[in-house]
Amino acid sequence: MTAWARRRLALPPAWLVLASIVPFALVALPILYVMVQGFEAGISGILENLVRPYTLNLLLNTLTIAVSVTILASLIAVAAAWGTERCDLPGRRWWRLTVALPLAIPAYVSSFAWSSLGPWFQEIQGAILILTFYSVPLVYLPVVAALRSLDPNFEDVARSLGHSRWRTFRRVVLPQIAPALGGSALLVAAHMLAEFGALSFLRVETFTTAIFDQYTAEFNNQAAALLSGVLMLICLPVAFAEARLRNRRRVARIARGSARAIVPIALGRLTPFVMLGFVALTILSFGVPAVTLCFWVVEGHSAGQGLERVLPALGNSIGYALPGAALTTIAAIPLVIATTHFRGRFAMLCDRLPYIVHGLPGIVVALAAVAAAIGFLPAVYQTTGLVLLVYIVLFLPLAQSSVRASAELVPRELSDVARSLGKSPFQAFWLTTLPNLLPGIGAALALTALQLMRELTATLLLAPAGVVTLATEFWNYTSDRAYGAAAPFAAMLVLISGIPVYVFTLRTLRLNDAR
Amino acid sequence: MTGINRRTVLQGGVALAGAAMFGGLAGRAKAATGLTLYNGQHRATTEALVAAFTKATGIDVTMRNAESPELAAQIAEEGARSPADVFFSEQSPPIASLQEKGLLGQIDPATLALIPAKFNAKDGTWLGATVRTRVVTYNKKMIAPADMPKSIMDFGTAALAGKFGYVKQDGFQEQVMSIVHIKGRDAALAWLKGLKQYGRSYNGNRIASTAVENGEIAMALSNNYYWYSLAKEKGAETLNSALYSFPGDDAGNIFNVSAAGMLKSSRNQAAAQKFLAFMLSKAGQQAMIDTTAEYPVLAGLTSPYNLPSLAGFTAPVSPADMGSASDAYALEREAGLI
Numbered sequence: 001m002t003a004w005a006r007r008r009l010a011l012p013p014a015w016l017v018l019a020s021i022v023p024f025a026l027v028a029l030p031i032l033y034v035m036v037q038g039f040e041a042g043i044s045g046i047l048e049n050l051v052r053p054y055t056l057n058l059l060l061n062t063l064t065i066a067v068s069v070t071i072l073a074s075l076i077a078v079a080a081a082w083g084t085e086r087c088d089l090p091g092r093r094w095w096r097l098t099v100a101l102p103l104a105i106p107a108y109v110s111s112f113a114w115s116s117l118g119p120w121f122q123e124i125q126g127a128i129l130i131l132t133f134y135s136v137p138l139v140y141l142p143v144v145a146a147l148r149s150l151d152p153n154f155e156d157v158a159r160s161l162g163h164s165r166w167r168t169f170r171r172v173v174l175p176q177i178a179p180a181l182g183g184s185a186l187l188v189a190a191h192m193l194a195e196f197g198a199l200s201f202l203r204v205e206t207f208t209t210a211i212f213d214q215y216t217a218e219f220n221n222q223a224a225a226l227l228s229g230v231l232m233l234i235c236l237p238v239a240f241a242e243a244r245l246r247n248r249r250r251v252a253r254i255a256r257g258s259a260r261a262i263v264p265i266a267l268g269r270l271t272p273f274v275m276l277g278f279v280a281l282t283i284l285s286f287g288v289p290a291v292t293l294c295f296w297v298v299e300g301h302s303a304g305q306g307l308e309r310v311l312p313a314l315g316n317s318i319g320y321a322l323p324g325a326a327l328t329t330i331a332a333i334p335l336v337i338a339t340t341h342f343r344g345r346f347a348m349l350c351d352r353l354p355y356i357v358h359g360l361p362g363i364v365v366a367l368a369a370v371a372a373a374i375g376f377l378p379a380v381y382q383t384t385g386l387v388l389l390v391y392i393v394l395f396l397p398l399a400q401s402s403v404r405a406s407a408e409l410v411p412r413e414l415s416d417v418a419r420s421l422g423k424s425p426f427q428a429f430w431l432t433t434l435p436n437l438l439p440g441i442g443a444a445l446a447l448t449a450l451q452l453m454r455e456l457t458a459t460l461l462l463a464p465a466g467v468v469t470l471a472t473e474f475w476n477y478t479s480d481r482a483y484g485a486a487a488p489f490a491a492m493l494v495l496i497s498g499i500p501v502y503v504f505t506l507r508t509l510r511l512n513d514a515r
Numbered sequence: 516m517t518g519i520n521r522r523t524v525l526q527g528g529v530a531l532a533g534a535a536m537f538g539g540l541a542g543r544a545k546a547a548t549g550l551t552l553y554n555g556q557h558r559a560t561t562e563a564l565v566a567a568f569t570k571a572t573g574i575d576v577t578m579r580n581a582e583s584p585e586l587a588a589q590i591a592e593e594g595a596r597s598p599a600d601v602f603f604s605e606q607s608p609p610i611a612s613l614q615e616k617g618l619l620g621q622i623d624p625a626t627l628a629l630i631p632a633k634f635n636a637k638d639g640t641w642l643g644a645t646v647r648t649r650v651v652t653y654n655k656k657m658i659a660p661a662d663m664p665k666s667i668m669d670f671g672t673a674a675l676a677g678k679f680g681y682v683k684q685d686g687f688q689e690q691v692m693s694i695v696h697i698k699g700r701d702a703a704l705a706w707l708k709g710l711k712q713y714g715r716s717y718n719g720n721r722i723a724s725t726a727v728e729n730g731e732i733a734m735a736l737s738n739n740y741y742w743y744s745l746a747k748e749k750g751a752e753t754l755n756s757a758l759y760s761f762p763g764d765d766a767g768n769i770f771n772v773s774a775a776g777m778l779k780s781s782r783n784q785a786a787a788q789k790f791l792a793f794m795l796s797k798a799g800q801q802a803m804i805d806t807t808a809e810y811p812v813l814a815g816l817t818s819p820y821n822l823p824s825l826a827g828f829t830a831p832v833s834p835a836d837m838g839s840a841s842d843a844y845a846l847e848r849e850a851g852l853i
Contacts, residue, residue: 219612460581481744
């Protein structure tokens with residue numbers, strides 16, 4: 001791979017701009033909603049609501065959690081990736097899967113499990129711990145994919161020039177995995193800003209829990225909108241930092257380079273300690289929640305209730321998650337291509353906006369959809385179609401990041417060649433770029449389907465009445481403290497999540513092998 | 516290159532997603548025939564009520580379940596176009612917020628007259644469906660009943676520093692309003708500041724009462740049914756926690772109700788009135804109290820939950836006095852709680 005100089009890029013063709021407008025408009029809706037609600041409060045209202053010690057405290061907590069979780073998860077993920085990709089660790093294939101496994105457990109399930117262990121875990125340090133273990137796979141998988149795609153010659157050259165292993169890692173490997181690491185780390189950061197489900201079991205107040213408190217306490221959507229506005233402002237630098245990280249270098253290539261197997265580093269006497277580290281990681285991130293689920297079934301008197309709903313709920317979870325994931329991924333493709341293969345301010349804006357909205361709590365996005373649908377398109381209100389559109393708004397960045405990982409590896413020249421052979425811009429995209437995006441599309445589908453199966457608020461407020469999913473049933477029984485009855489739904493959610501986790505893991509790992 | 520296969524897969528995927536989208540639009544729930552009920556009360560309770568209602572009247576009810584404040588925010592956003600006919604809220608403040616926005620219709624006076632006036636809205640736009648008592652959950656191993664605080668006001672003092680938890684939701688605003696009514700605004704503000712200084716805030720009542728059960732904290736301000744749901748799940752005899760009420764007519768003693776009302780915009784008002792009347796009938800009340808540890812608003816019925824008698828429980832302030840508790844919100848903000 002060569003670090004090519006940045007080439008002057010053309011503006012995106014008309015079809016791409018048109019295709020980007022749909023997701024752009026969808027994502028702009030909640031932003032407009034928050035702005036209208038916020039401005040109704042007036043300037044004095046804004047100042048009065050926001051400039052208080054309480055807001056500062058929320059800001060501190062929110063940032064502490066987002067920054068600590070992102071840094072800790074990145075450190076653990078890079079260390080784990082180094083262990084499974086560059087060391088002679090026994091059973092590496094197995095460890096790769098176990099590190100990815102916690103993805104199958106919803107954050108609110110693992111948070112509930114941890115919080116029941118004691119008050120220490122309910123404070124901010126507990127929140128950081130729980131959310132870190134939850135986030136590790138989201139960084140680990142892209143980093144592993146990046147590590148596997150590196151040309152080992154660079155490392156060999158560095159070593160032969162007398163660089164130590166650490167220096168080689170820092171000077172040669174780290175810069176090359178930086179886009180993957182940075183992109184996934186910032187996605188985790190945006191995700192942490194919006195996290196609510198996990199925190200509702202703890203004693204930590206962040207912007208998201210405060211927004212919920214505002215709805216609960218005052219029933220005035222303005223104060224909640226103001227806090228949401230602040231949350232979006234915090235997301236702003238996160239969203240643009242991610243773009244800067246990626247724009248720095250070009251990683252596309254046509255040939256795979258010398259695809260030589262890497263000689264793994266011999267761990268020697270360190271092996272048992274490294275193994276122990278992986279075992280600990282697995283126990284902490286997967287074992288604790290899994291054991292808690294089993295415990296519920298044994299201890300809960302309500303165990304066995306509502307079992308007849310497990311299958312319909314499973315069917316609905318899949319029936320909403322799959323089309324939702326497909327639509328979200330389709331919406332993500334033009335946004336990604338417009339920025340990776342072309343340039344333009346509008347394209348950049350379209351691409352960044354979803355990351356900002358990703359930081360908003362689900363209730364705010366759902367209420368924006370209520371206002372828009374009731375006001376302009378009452379016929380679609382509380383239809384499956386509307387829920388699917390809201391899913392796009394909520395989860396677009398997940399699909400974007402996966403598709404982008406593929407798109408950056410596709411040389412722009414491919415579609416230039418197709419154009420020179422007389423194909424229209426769309427044909428050129430359809431025939432050359434799109435087929436090469438498939439690994440990323442697969443990863444995007446799996447990751448969005450995974451998150452969609454857990455979505456609760458938008459499904460409750462906007463799905464046709466009476467629709468039950470695994471997530472809504474889990475919520476229903478836990479809110480009545482019928483943990484025994486809730487356990488089968490959680491277990492089914494974890495089991496069925498295993499499929500997208502498996503697909504996502506394989507897709508991400510093979511991202512660079514597939515062409 | 517495996518481009519051709521990939522292209523086929525892609526085209527198939529696009530077609531599938533398109534079909535799903537149209538299928539979704541077409542697959543709209545038909546709610547026009549029966550009643551549409553937005554439900555924030557425990558689902559099992561409302562399901563039992565609805566089943567009994569449909570059996571008695573033949574009218575179908577479609578339920579939408581979510582947290583009450585979320586549903587109230589949703590109805591406020593829907594305005595006059597709301598598909599909801601009836602809203603059943605777990606607490607009275609969410610539905611009272613809709614009353615203040617003028618979104619509720621008048622309930623038949625004959626229905627309201629079935630129960631004590633203190634459980635209904637003063638303007639007759641919502642009714643109390645079930646009653647609970649505001650209580651203190653305490654851990655029996657950490658504190659003896661005799662040593663329990665004698666008044667809610669004690670919780671705002673240094674004497675209880677670090678010994679109790681509180682939750683700024685479900686029932687908390689009513690608590691604040693009760694103190695405002697009896698002790699005045701300044702006392703309520705001082706109490707809230709004390710709470711912030713000396714108490715531990717939890718993000719939910721279930722979590723707080725679990726913390727008491729596990730001995731993480733000695734006491735928590737709560738509603739009675741959270742303890743009963745834990746007792747049902749784990750067995751009452753095995754619990755470390757118990758419930759406590761203040762003696763006399765302390766400001767901490769309050770009734771809070773689950774409440775229901777009809778949307779002014781409902782195109783099904785006759786059926787909605789029938790449903791509300793059924794909620795206060797013997798059959799409707801029994802269906803509800805059989806499935807949740809709450810008291811009936813109608814006299815002469817008994818709960819299977821072995822609830823303590825309400826005879827000694829005096830609450831000076833009624834749910835009707837509290838409204839949407841927006842004053843409580845202003846006070847909580849002044850105290851820096853929210």
